[in-house]
Amino acid sequence: DTGVSQDPRHKITKRGQNVTFRCDPISEHNRLYWYRQTLGQGPEFLTYFQNEAQLEKSRLLSDRFSAERPKGSFSTLEIQRTEQGDSAMYLCASSSPNRISSYNEQFFGPGTRLTVL
Amino acid sequence: AQSVTQPDIHITVSEGASLELRCNYSYGATPYLFWYVQSPGQGLQLLLKYFSGDTLVQGIKGFEAEFKRSQSSFNLRKPSVHWSDAAEYFCAVGARRGGSQGNLIFGKGTKLSVKP
Numbered sequence: 001d002t003g004v005s006q007d008p009r010h011k012i013t014k015r016g017q018n019v020t021f022r023c024d025p026i027s028e029h030n031r032l033y034w035y036r037q038t039l040g041q042g043p044e045f046l047t048y049f050q051n052e053a054q055l056e057k058s059r060l061l062s063d064r065f066s067a068e069r070p071k072g073s074f075s076t077l078e079i080q081r082t083e084q085g086d087s088a089m090y091l092c093a094s095s096s097p098n099r100i101s102s103y104n105e106q107f108f109g110p111g112t113r114l115t116v117l
Numbered sequence: 118a119q120s121v122t123q124p125d126i127h128i129t130v131s132e133g134a135s136l137e138l139r140c141n142y143s144y145g146a147t148p149y150l151f152w153y154v155q156s157p158g159q160g161l162q163l164l165l166k167y168f169s170g171d172t173l174v175q176g177i178k179g180f181e182a183e184f185k186r187s188q189s190s191f192n193l194r195k196p197s198v199h200w201s202d203a204a205e206y207f208c209a210v211g212a213r214r215g216g217s218q219g220n221l222i223f224g225k226g227t228k229l230s231v232k233p
Contacts, residue, residue, distance in 0.1 A: 004160070033221075042121075042207050042223030043161070056220065091160060105151065106221060108160035 002026060004109035006092050012115045013082055020078045021112045025094030032075050033106060034067055035091040036060065043091055049075060082116045089113050119144050121208050123224035130198050131232045138193040138227050140208030148210035150191040151221070152182055155205045164206075167191065178202070203231045 005024045013019050025032045030051050035043035046065070047057045051072040061067075064082075069075040079086055090113075093106040122141045130136055142148065149168055153161040165176025172184040182193045191208060208224045 035221075040225065042209070042225050043221070044223070045220040048220070058220070093161075105163060105166055107163070108153075110158075110160040113158075 004092055004094050004107055006090075006109040006112050008112055009110060010113050010115075012117065014117050015082060015084060017082055018078065018080045019082060019114065020076055021090055021092075021114075022074060022076050023092030023094075023109060024074045025092070026096075026107060027073075029094035029096045029107070030072070031095045031097075031106075032069055033093040033095070034075070034077050035093065037089040037091055037111070038087075046077075079114075082114075084116045087114055087116045119148075119210070119222055121210055121222055121224035123206075123208055123227050125227045126225070127228045127230065129230040129232060132200050133197050136193075136195045136198045136202070136229070138206050138208075138229070140191045140193065140224060142189050142191065142208075142210050144189075144210055147186060148212060150182075150184060151209040151211070152176065152180070152191070152193050153207045153209060153223075154178075155207065155226070157204075161207065164193070198229075198231055200231045200233065203229055205229070 007022045033048040034046040037043040045058050046061050047067050049069040052069050064080045067077045089111045091111045093108045095106045120143045124139050151166045152164040155161045164180050165174050167174050167184045175181050180195050184191050205226045205228045207226045209221045211221045
């Protein structure tokens with residue numbers, strides 16, 4: 001399977017605990033994105049990387065959230081001191097520069113569903 | 118502010134009937150436009166995209182969408198719905214240049230149910 005993979009698929013944690021999610025993009029894609037999706041809403045952008053550089057962060061990404069992509073391949077998203085409001089699906093996507101357009105179509109992974117008790 | 122509106126939260130159609138899902142956007146210029154589909158518990162699959170050129174675009178699974186600049190719309194259509202099309206559909210826009218080129222803005226989605 002050469003799609004975007006995410007691990008774990010489900011995570012249940014207690015309020016105040018730290019959690020870390022992993023995303024492995026499509027191998028030749030140099031851009032990697034994180035989104036959050038809550039019930040009844042569309043995905044909301046959190047941050048994105050081009051290779052190992054984090055180029056943009058949403059205001060949704062509070063100080064408790066940190067994302068890394070140390071070698072420009074897989075990425076991790078860590079949430080410290082989780083709160084019940086962090087319960088959501090966390091989606092990862094990747095893309096590659098397109099010769100025709102300056103924008104990239106993003107390919108999504110299956111997501112990690114986080115439940116904070 | 119940039120936004121995407123999908124006016125219909127939930128639509129039910131009979132199998133074999135035609136389908137149109139509405140999408141309107143508010144953006145400073147013509148954005149890139151996308152439709153994604155999400156099955157329960159799954160990630161998003163790209164159905165089709167509009168970058169430039171012909172305003173009627175064809176996608177996978179028999180879907181098409183038409184970009185209408187004057188109406189700021191990008192409605193998704195399918196002539197004959199199959200039971201397997203039951204899912205949630207999301208319209209999204211992205212920046213062409215300048216500003217944010219990493220950020221897709223999504224609508225809230227339209228849930229499609231298909232009656233036998």
